[in-house]
Amino acid sequence: MSKKVVTFGEIMLRLTPPDHQRFIQADTFNVIYGGGEANTAVSLANYGLDARFVTKLPNNPIGQAALNEVRRFGVDTNYIARGGDRLGIYYCENGASQRPSNVVYDRAHSAIAEAENADFDWEEIFADVDWFHYTGITPALSKKMSDVTLEAVKAAKKHGVKVSCDLNYRAKLWSKERAGQVMEGLMEYTDVVIANEEDAEMVFDIKSGSDITGGDLNVEGYKDVAKQLIDRFDLELVGSHLRISHSASNNGWLVILFDGENFVQSTKYEITIIDRVGGGDSFAGGLIYSLVTGKELQEAAEFGAAASALKQSIPGDFNHVSVKEVETLAGGNASGRVKR
Numbered sequence: 001m002s003k004k005v006v007t008f009g010e011i012m013l014r015l016t017p018p019d020h021q022r023f024i025q026a027d028t029f030n031v032i033y034g035g036g037e038a039n040t041a042v043s044l045a046n047y048g049l050d051a052r053f054v055t056k057l058p059n060n061p062i063g064q065a066a067l068n069e070v071r072r073f074g075v076d077t078n079y080i081a082r083g084g085d086r087l088g089i090y091y092c093e094n095g096a097s098q099r100p101s102n103v104v105y106d107r108a109h110s111a112i113a114e115a116e117n118a119d120f121d122w123e124e125i126f127a128d129v130d131w132f133h134y135t136g137i138t139p140a141l142s143k144k145m146s147d148v149t150l151e152a153v154k155a156a157k158k159h160g161v162k163v164s165c166d167l168n169y170r171a172k173l174w175s176k177e178r179a180g181q182v183m184e185g186l187m188e189y190t191d192v193v194i195a196n197e198e199d200a201e202m203v204f205d206i207k208s209g210s211d212i213t214g215g216d217l218n219v220e221g222y223k224d225v226a227k228q229l230i231d232r233f234d235l236e237l238v239g240s241h242l243r244i245s246h247s248a249s250n251n252g253w254l255v256i257l258f259d260g261e262n263f264v265q266s267t268k269y270e271i272t273i274i275d276r277v278g279g280g281d282s283f284a285g286g287l288i289y290s291l292v293t294g295k296e297l298q299e300a301a302e303f304g305a306a307a308s309a310l311k312q313s314i315p316g317d318f319n320h321v322s323v324k325e326v327e328t329l330a331g332g333n334a335s336g337r338v339k340r
Contacts, residue, residue, distance in 0.1 A: 003292040004050040005131040006161075008152055009037030009138040010112045011055055011066050012088040014277075014317065020096045023104070029091075033069040034317020036135040036168055039278045042318040043285025043307065045074035049292070052076040054125060056115040058084050063111065073318065081119040084111025092277060095248035101276065105172055113141040117148050122155035131292055132156040133284065135166040136203065139182050140173035146182045153189035162291075164192035166284050167199035179203045187233040192291070194284055196240045200225045204232070219256065219265065226258035236260070237291075239301075241283045241308055249273055253312075255283065255305035257297055264298045266305035267330075275315045282311035282319035286326065299330075306330035 012035050017026035037053065044051035053075050057063035059082040066087055071077045088107030095101035107113065126132070134153070139146040156163050165186065169179055183203050187193070197208035206228045208221040219242070226238040237259050244252030251273060255266040286307030290300035306329040311319035 002048060002050045003131070004052065004129045005041070005044050005133065005288060005292065006052045006054060006125060006129050006156075007037035007041045007044075007133045008054045008149070009035055009135055010088055010107070010110065010141060011035040011038040011053075011057070011070065012090050012107060012110075013062065013066065014090055014092055016092045016094060020094050023091065023093050023102075032316045033066045034278060036137050036166065036281050036284075037133060038070055038075075039281035039317050039319065040133055040285045040288070041075045042070065042073045042320075043282055044289060046319070046321065047285070047289045047323050049289060050076065052079060052125070052129075054079045054120060056081040056084055056111045056119055058082070058087055058111045062087050073320075079120070079125050081115065083119070084114050086110055088112070094275065097247055097249050100248050103172075107141070110141070112138075113145060115148060116144055117151045120148070120152070122152060126156055126159040126161055129156075129159065129161050131164065131288055132161045133164045133166075133288060135168040136179065136183055136199070137168050137170055137173065139186065140170055140179065150186060150189075153186055157189045162192070163190045164194065164284070164288060165190045166194040166280060167196075167203050168280070169199045169202040171202070176202050176205075180205070187235075190233070191235060192237045192239070192287075193229055193233070193235055194239050194280070194287070195225070195229065196242065196280075197222055197225055200229065204229070206232075222256055223258065223263055226256070226263070230258065230260050239283075239287055239304070241280060241305065243279075251276075251312075253279075253305065253309050255301045255308075257287075257301045259297060262297055264301045266301040267332075269305065269309040271309050271312050273312050276312050278317040278319060279308050279312050281317075283308035285319065289323075302330040303327070 014032040015029035041053040088110035200206040254268040286304035
């Protein structure tokens with residue numbers, strides 16, 4: 001029987017100027033739907049798991065379009081609540097070379113931000129579920145969503161469900177102080193944390209020693225971060241993708257995992273970026289798939305790194321790759337030759 005995974009968070013309408021144009025140049029926008037937990041659910045459905053995405057969407061054609069987009073990739077949408085006034089929007093200007101990407105949010109008072117615990121039947125949602133995944137973006141949306149997320153993780157643990165969180169700190173959504181306070185409470189019910197060095201510093205004031213803006217990468221420094229997270233919150237596993245930004249177009253990319261005793265590091269990939277949005281979410285999907293299907297720690301790191309490297313070659317938020325494609329890259333075939 002397929003493993004069941006629930007993800008919970010916001011899906012938004014993403015508007016992106018075509019051909020790497022700047023906002024001020026564009027007279028058209030490409031329409032894309034995506035969001036951290038929705039992206040992860042699509043990855044898991046691609047890998048053959050029973051993936052269930054939970055959110056709240058407005059009961060209008062735009063909300064329906066977002067629901068349809070997730071459902072068409074095999075994600076269970078039966079527990080998506082309907083109501084509220086609007087779908088959140090974000091504008092994403094894709095960077096290139098030395099020009100970074102830029103994001104402008106228009107998500108205040110979205111349907112999910114105004115949702116309440118009564119919108120979600122957690123007892124039914126978590127029946128026969130193996131894994132629950134959320135990100136730090138979800139409780140950042142509003143005080144209501146902080147409370148709802150806490151109820152969700154409590155219900156998950158009541159049902160014996162493993163819980164993972166990608167910290168995903170967003171300075172445009174909440175302060176470091178508020179993030180630290182809320183996430184500290186959520187960690188009590190969380191087993192696996194995904195946090196890069198910047199997230200750990202911004203949310204929990206845990207420093208890695210890496211120069212996160214200068215293209216430097218200190219793996220030993222991140223090991224110290226992982227140890228501090230494990231010790232502080234009694235976690236089962238801490239993991240991260242580590243990005244080395246040579247430019248907006250070219251990055252180094254690898255994964256590190258720590259289970260309290262063993263550190264493992266993946267192959268390092270040099271990637272040419274088509275679309276970096278969703279790279280971290282695709283790592284989360286690869287890691288969760290690896291853990292629920294019983295992969296060893298090193299295998300999990302390699303699968304997660306390969307999955308997220310492949311995602312950044314694909315336009316849009318979702319990672320449209322199969323287990324076989326990920327395993328081929330993880331197995332060492334990075335030639336990119338045409339398959340005939």
